[in-house]
Amino acid sequence: MSWETVVGLEVHCQLGTRTKLFCPCSTASFGKPANVNICPVCTGQPGVLPVLNRAAVELAFQAGLAFRCRIEPRSVFARKNYFYPDLPKGYQISQYELPFAQGGTLAIAGKEVRLHRIHMEEDAGKLLHAIGSEELPYSLVDFNRAGVPLIEIVSEADMRSPEEAFDYLTNLKAVLQYAGISRCDMEKGELRCDANVSVRRPGEPFGTKVEVKNLNSFRAVRDAIAYEVVRQSRAREAGEAIRQETRQWDAAAERTEPMRSKEEAHDYRYFPEPDLVPLVAEEAWVARLKAALPELPAARRARFVAELGLSDYDSGVVTAERALADYFEEALAAAAPEAGAKQVANWVQSDFLARVKAEKTSPDRAPVRPAMLGEIAKLVASGSISGKAGKDVFAACWETGKKPSDIVAELGLAQVSDEAAVAAWVDEAVKENPQAAADFRGGKPAAAGSLVGAVMRRSRGKANPALVNKLIKEKLAS
Numbered sequence: 291m292s293w294e295t296v297v298g299l300e301v302h303c304q305l306g307t308r309t310k311l312f313c314p315c316s317t318a319s320f321g322k323p324a325n326v327n328i329c330p331v332c333t334g335q336p337g338v339l340p341v342l343n344r345a346a347v348e349l350a351f352q353a354g355l356a357f358r359c360r361i362e363p364r365s366v367f368a369r370k371n372y373f374y375p376d377l378p379k380g381y382q383i384s385q386y387e388l389p390f391a392q393g394g395t396l397a398i399a400g401k402e403v404r405l406h407r408i409h410m411e412e413d414a415g416k417l418l419h420a421i422g423s424e425e426l427p428y429s430l431v432d433f434n435r436a437g438v439p440l441i442e443i444v445s446e447a448d449m450r451s452p453e454e455a456f457d458y459l460t461n462l463k464a465v466l467q468y469a470g471i472s473r474c475d476m477e478k479g480e481l482r483c484d485a486n487v488s489v490r491r492p493g494e495p496f497g498t499k500v501e502v503k504n505l506n507s508f509r510a511v512r513d514a515i516a517y518e519v520v521r522q523s524r525a526r527e528a529g530e531a532i533r534q535e536t537r538q539w540d541a542a543a544e545r546t547e548p549m550r551s552k553e554e555a556h557d558y559r560y561f562p563e564p565d566l567v568p569l570v571a572e573e574a575w576v577a578r579l580k581a582a583l584p585e586l587p588a589a590r591r592a593r594f595v596a597e598l599g600l601s602d603y604d605s606g607v608v609t610a611e612r613a614l615a616d617y618f619e620e621a622l623a624a625a626a627p628e629a630g631a632k633q634v635a636n637w638v639q640s641d642f643l644a645r646v647k648a649e650k651t652s653p654d655r656a657p658v659r660p661a662m663l664g665e666i667a668k669l670v671a672s673g674s675i676s677g678k679a680g681k682d683v684f685a686a687c688w689e690t691g692k693k694p695s696d697i698v699a700e701l702g703l704a705q706v707s708d709e710a711a712v713a714a715w716v717d718e719a720v721k722e723n724p725q726a727a728a729d730f731r732g733g734k735p736a737a738a739g740s741l742v743g744a745v746m747r748r749s750r751g752k753a754n755p756a757l758v759n760k761l762i763k764e765k766l767a768s
């Protein structure tokens with residue numbers, strides 16, 4: 291009997307506000323010098339009081355609504371006490387017993403993963419280790435991140451494989467980005483994930499879980515879970531008990547290592563934050579936030595299928611990221627009515643995404659803007675340029691940022707669709723290839739191929755192939 295994987299995920303997500311959760315300091319800490327965005331509040335000076343950021347609360351509640359959580363009419367901030375040099379107050383303001391959102395779901399391939407809760411909290415600062423000399427090593431602390439607003443999204447232990455965890459994170463990020471709650475840039479620490487992993491015999495109660503930290507990418511989450519499942523099931527096979535502990539993923543060594551034994555909630559001596567009143571969510575306000583939620587990934591995917599006639603697969607690819615779905619819709623608007631949704635989706639999925647991936651950029655930063663891609667699709671669909679020329683124009687657009695029509699003119703790629711000009715080439719081709727013409731008239735349609743080839747050579751590849759085919763058939767039928 292094999293071991294079953296059981297995974298629950300805890301995701302910290304930075305809310306996309308300009309300022310911190312309890313003070314007016316900027317949240318733009320990435321790439322900034324240390325300790326430039328700090329004030330007496332977020333550095334925990336005596337006598338200061340926190341003032342709750344309304345924009346942060348609105349984004350947090352919209353996350354709760356996007357995941358169909360139960361929104362609590364009353365939630366309470368609490369102090370989570372622990373001593374660490376990156377925590378200037380000696381406690382973190384978080385929500386504990388009464389979070390603002392409970393329950394909720396997120397669909398992944400083939401199942402719905404239940405959410406346990408979502409709560410708001412402030413981020414801690416950042417320690418910079420390994421500074422100083424060998425004789426006098428020391429660490430520095432940067433409080434730019436201290437007080438940055440976060441939500442923690444806690445799932446139930448509903449995932450049963452590393453791949454399901456990967457799917458969950460992919461879809462979670464898509465919802466957060468679509469709803470404008472967070473940019474979710476993992477490199478900037480805007481999305482962080484801890485995984486709770488255990489194994490059991492199917493049907494048995496949950497085994498002891500191990501928390502894995504230091505997961506810097508979705509791939510790291512998947513690999514760390516896969517590693518833990520092997521480690522834990524081997525230990526269980528050998529009759530060893532699993533220790534409840536926190537481990538960290540070492541991506542280079544591709545293994546988890548013990549970090550510390552897991553804290554219990556009572557270690558934090560939680561108590562209600564005396565400097566903040568309970569957060570009361572009025573129904574009308576929650577309804578307004580819900581009405582203001584933009585279209586979410588599942589709805590957009592369904593709309594592209596129902597209204598634009600895309601296949602499920604194509605729709606899934608172009609809606610995977612909000613920036614890509616926006617790009618696709620803008621390109622389609624520029625390409626219509628000559629090019630349809632399917633054609634534009636093909637351009638987005640082939641040339642565009644290949645280049646975006648190869649250059650490690652993103653749809654909103656690509657030098658070929660949506661209107662440009664739409665124009666290329668339009669030029670090809672209308673027969674102004676060939677499909678092959680379209681690919682060349684795309685590549686030149688990417689390199690130069692010039693307009694597709696300018697590139698077509700510069701490179702002399704315009705297709706000749708003028709009937710008189712193409713008819714003249716057809717006449718010459720038929721005259722020079724009497725055998726092919728006779729074969730075609732004698733009932734061999736394949737013989738037209740060599741005539742088409744002759745026309746394309748004469749036109750140096752610029753004759754519109756559809757027109758060439760049409761004119762050859764007309765000429766030989768007469």
Ligand SMILES: [Zn+2]
Pocket residue numbers: 310313314315327328329330331332333437
């Ligand atoms: Zn501050």
